[in-house]
Amino acid sequence: MxxxxxxxxxxxxxxxxxxxxxxxxxxxxxxxxxxxxxxxxxxxxxxxxxxxxxxxxxxxxxxxxxxxxxxxxxxxxxxxxxxxxxxxxxxxxxxxxxxxxxxxxxxxxxxxxxxxxxxxxxxxxxxxxxxxxxxxxxxxxxxxxxxxxxxxxxxxxxxxxxxxxxxxxxxxxxxxxxxxxxxxxxxxxxxxxxxxxxxxxxxxxxxxxxxxxxxxxxxxxxxxxxxxxxxxxxxxxxxxxxxxxxGREMPPLDGTLLAEVVRQHIKFTKDYEGDGRSFRKIRSIIPRYAKGLEGIRALRGRLNQCASWEDLETAASEIETMKKADRISTPVDDNCL
Known part of the structure; x- marks a missing residue:
């Protein structure tokens, strides 16, 4: 190590x-x-x-x-x-x-x-x-x-x-x-x-x-x-x-970048865990990345219906076309930070 x-x-x-x-x-x-x-x-x-x-x-x-x-x-x-x-x-x-x-x-x-x-x-x-x-x-x-x-x-x-x-x-x-x-x-x-x-x-x-x-x-x-x-x-x-x-510039945090992040997370989860438990976990996490994008509620509904890794990847691709709204990081109080 x-x-x-x-x-x-x-x-x-x-x-x-x-x-x-x-x-x-x-x-x-x-x-x-x-x-x-x-x-x-x-x-x-x-x-x-x-x-x-x-x-x-x-x-x-x-x-x-x-x-x-x-x-x-x-x-x-x-x-x-x-x-x-x-x-x-x-x-x-x-x-x-x-x-x-x-x-x-x-x-x-x-x-x-x-x-x-x-x-x-x-x-x-x-x-x-x-x-x-x-x-x-x-x-x-x-x-x-x-x-x-x-x-x-x-x-x-x-x-x-x-x-x-x-x-x-x-x-x-x-x-x-x-x-x-x-x-x-x-x-x-x-x-x-x-x-x-x-x-x-x-x-x-x-x-x-x-x-x-x-x-x-x-x-x-x-x-x-x-x-x-x-x-x-x-x-x-x-x-x-x-x-x-x-002092460098970074690309905007838009649907295109977020969709790529989600695809990466799905791939890492599938490759290194890949079981039903990890599938359900990543399915619940994806909407967090799309917070602040228009259409998040509809996306969450489609994700809940996903039954395979391929379905997840298809749903994630939808983030790419979602328009950006005001993005606000919401505090989460149920984790040991």
Whole structure:
């Protein structure tokens, strides 16, 4: 597995529950994503050999560099699971301490882990120790929020302790756990975090467009940006970000380009998964790409009637002739971003 450099010009795809599977990672990589993250993987699920959990680890040679994001709150499960992942060839890992979904927090995982900084640091330390056993050396990051409750500035205590134990980078979504996705992400806290640690800081939160990403780097001085909801609506956001940073023009996000993106996603899904479950999943995702185009409701109806991969490709071709309306990225609050 390939390692990577963290730079402002190499945008990341965030770990998106239900979205950042292998086909979507390959799609985003083909449009300029420098680093991609897996969906978050349960340490306990891996320990008990859950088949659904193992599916999240599907990969291929073109899926590099990839970061495997894991979550859990019981340290006894981490050593064996990390050893298993390293033996499978994975060398880049991330600990999820930012998911605010209730079922994750009920287990003490996600942002709930920030309530016990000592436990969090202990778990991250196990990950650092085990990742180092990779023959080429492993790396570990931690993704977190400002704190679990409104007003908790837990990140200021947490980040230096993570740096001290050898964590290689940190990613912060500058909202509180209780805040979910309400209000605005506080980018000023990203600058404060950057001033607190010397390891790379990656920004997440309210990066809906490529321009948002460029502005975040300019305003906060972070070392990189991680696109989540922006990529879900526009997988070309990575190319657009790189073009803006380099002062280049990008083609308009019209029906022609979106139809090509959809065809690519269908192909990656068919080639690397190709089962009924993946068929139904991609069928439900396609309308997201056509958001802001006229005729989206009729397209959604036709997609629901598709019964084969060929039907999907035919329906996707209709996007090419759809006229562009005002395109608005709508926040999604059911994913761990």
């Amino acid at each position: 390939t390692t990577f450099e963290i730079t402002p010009d190499s945008p990341w795809l965030a770990p998106l529950a239900g979205y950042s599977d292998l086909p979507f990672r390959l799609l985003c990589r083909s449009h300029g994503a420098g680093v991609t993250c897996s969906e978050m993987v349960s340490v306990k699920g891996l320990s008990f050999k859950n088949s659904g959990t193992r599916r999240l680890l599907n990969t291929c040679p073109d899926d590099e560099p990839v970061v495997i994001q894991i979550f859990g709150a019981e340290p006894q499960y981490f050593p064996e699971t990390m050893e298993k992942l390293v033996s499978m060839g994975f060398r880049n890992f991330d600990l999820n301490c930012g998911c605010a979904v209730r079922k994750v927090m009920k287990s003490g995982s996600g942002v709930a882990l920030m309530r016990d900084v000592g436990l969090l640091v202990r778990i991250a330390g196990i990950m650092v120790e085990k990742a180092a056993q990779h023959p080429d050396g492993g790396r570990v990051g931690v993704k977190f929020r400002l704190g679990p409750e409104y007003g908790d500035e837990t990140y200021l205590d947490l980040a230096p302790r993570l740096e001290d134990i050898g964590v290689n980078w940190v990613t912060m979504h500058p909202r509180y756990g209780k805040q979910l996705f309400r209000g605005d992400a506080d980018w000023n806290k990203l600058r404060k975090l950057k001033d607190t640690v010397s390891i790379p800081v990656i920004a997440s939160g309210d990066l809906y467009t490529a321009r948002d990403g460029v502005r975040c780097i300019e305003e906060t001085g972070v070392d990189g940006v991680m696109f989540a909801r922006g990529a879900m609506f526009d997988p070309t956001i990575f190319d657009r970000f790189r073009a803006l940073r380099a």
